[in-house]
Amino acid sequence: MIFRRNRKPVNGLERLHSEETFLAMLEHERLRSERSQRAFALLHIGKGQRLEKMEEVLKRIANDTLRRTDVAGRFRGALGILLPETNLAGAERVRAKLGIDKAHCQIYVFPSEEFPEHDDRRGQQKRELVASGSGPGKPLESLMVTRESAAKRAFDITAALAGLVALSPILLLAAALVRLTSRGPIFFTQRRAGLGGRPFTMYKFRTMVANAEALKSQLRCQSEQDGPAFKMQRDPRITRVGRILRKTCIDELPQLINVLLGHMSIVGPRPLPLDESMLVKSWARTRLRVRPGLTCIWQVSGGRDVLFDDWMRMDIRYIRSKSMWQDLQLVLRTAYRVLMVRASTG
Template sequence: MGVTGATGQLTRIISQRRSHRRQWRILECLAMVLLDATLVAISFYLAYLIRFQLLFESPWLDRLRRALTDASPSHATFIPLDKLTEMQAGIVIGAIVIFAVRGLYRLRLTGTWFRQMWTITSSATIGMAFLITYYFVFQPTANSRLLVPFVWAISIVLLCLGRLIASAIMGTLYQLGLGETRVLVVGSGRLAKMIMQHVAANPSLGYSIVGFLHDLENAPGDFGRFKMLGTLDDLGMAIRSMQVDEVIIALPSHLHEQVIRTVRLCERLGTSFKLIPDLYELSLSRIDMESIEGIPLIGIKQSSLNRWQRAVTRAVDIVVSSLILLLGAPLWLCIALAIRLDSPGSVIYKSTRIGLNGKPFQMYKFRSMYQNADQMLTALLDRNEAQGPLFKMRSDPRITRVGRLLRKLSLDEIPQFINVLKGEMSLVGPRPALPREVAQYEEWQKGRLAIKPGISGLWQVRGRSDLSFDEGVLLDLYYIENWSLRLYFQILLSTIPAVIFRRGAY
């Protein structure tokens, strides 16, 4: 009886959570509809001011007005705003209908801004075409042809800005735990790690991974912050106990029977699910999906890093590094003096690191440890607080007083801008690895050597030493596989608050 009561209570909790989640999605959708309607109405009003205030009353624009409206000053007709109320209402309602038909309100607000921008632009263009057709066919008495393109242009700008702001707000709410989607990953191989890598790299998407189920004979244990909740046979229990909103099935192709069984169990429990196809270990970020009459076609995108993009990033690397080294020269000299006065040894510490395609190079840093730090490492290995091949200690006795301050402020890494100027590093990229670390890499971890190491990267801006080694490698691989100029600059800008708030710096 007690077990039955507990099961019933758990079922009610899950049902209530799903109900709250549906209500949140409905509220989110209604809020966006209201926001879009308001912005389209404002766009109409601004277009009216431009058309009947700026162009109508300004003498210096009279020639432009006549050229666009084919009217002379004496025949120009002023239309009061209240005469265009029906037109304004029609545009607002029509815009919302077109947006809904084209699926704008089904898109997730965070992570799809460019797709939303394209949908808004194309939908506004369709709406303008309908409006022009209406004018041509019915020729209403109160109309203004010049008003239409103004409404079209202003509405696109305001709606795109509105979506960008809404996306930022929703991303913040998701990170605070409001409206997040609780996800269970089924699988523990490369595919499962890939989805966990994307979630770790994009916390604003609103997905919270409650854990994963392993598909191997030997249980792999926890994967960084992600908890191993059991085997595939524990799916039902995990869904109920962890209040799962969505299941992501990331099983290899040879486990197709388990995939089918997992899908059927999700359907039976009423839990939504998504399938990740196992495409022979290809990077899913390079998959290009099309369809012909409902038949899915899968292609492979070419590498996104072309010569032009390489030239842009290299130019930014050189300009930014030069400015930091030159403008901050007085501060760097003061740091060098403090290091020399604090402890004996050279000011600059040279360390052999592994760079692009496994090529070693000498990386420069301000010395933050005592001279014999490398010899002391052997005695401290049993006190290592990091996972994998890394060595980390919060209270490392090898760090000097000045060095501890430099590390907290990330100032010890300033000389690495010299490596950037030499072309051995970039401003953004994977953390430069030591040779002994690379010697312990698993095969999939070696993929982080495919591009130049960087001073900053996703690993650094998402938590640095607070993340496990495997999580950091996944973030590096995410950056490599999803490289774009947008992501490059996004990480570059995110480095500033990461340094200021000193997340994971020790």
């Protein structure tokens, strides 16, 4: 950590907001920017910097180098400076004025016309907070992820290991049925948006014909889910064995491997395919601040019958009230729905 409590405050330190307050201000500015269509910038300074160098920056802050509307605070183990109504060029000028070299300062500008590294589409502007400088851009969510408790991660690992061992006969039988009844691989893999919007490969038992993704565009107009997500109750691409696997949710069990790898959690917002995730409204991308999961409020509250925006609101509600007690309740409710053969996850 750059800021140590056992050191005497230096000039400028009294102007620093706590990390919690700074994050709230950052979120407020993002919402204001979406309404006003005016840009803002964020300077993330100091990871790897010597404390003495940071004290020089703090002194410059104290000497009114920043405007009254600018905000400085502790941010992700370093220093964050929020610059309202500032574009990339303006942020670069502030960086230079503070005497910070580019190697120790990442500049984020919102909105940006750049694209996150996993979005290869052209001609479509995405309102993301994207970092300038070396390396690919990073979305706002990559900075504002919620820290996960050790208890939740321990629960995930324990539950995933226990599930893989206890359900191994079912997993082996499902794998054999998929292999013997249709052409194609046993597993269906797909790139999905994970924690902070970072892409990861999600595993499921294959329940569709081998060329299902190629046929998806032809069926898009028949989707029963509004918004960017694609859902069909009677999807013609699904095999006979696949229907059974989906009805019982056995097709989702390989995601226990994703949980062990740290890509997913037992409970959390369902990860969307990358192309669908990039099309959600800006406010809904708050769901990317936690690790995606096997189940969440949406699964036990109607699934595909819920409007897409309401689905996103359920995910955000989970994030704002998340606790181990809530996770346990959702696991039990999901298990009940599966045993009643009523669950249908995405």
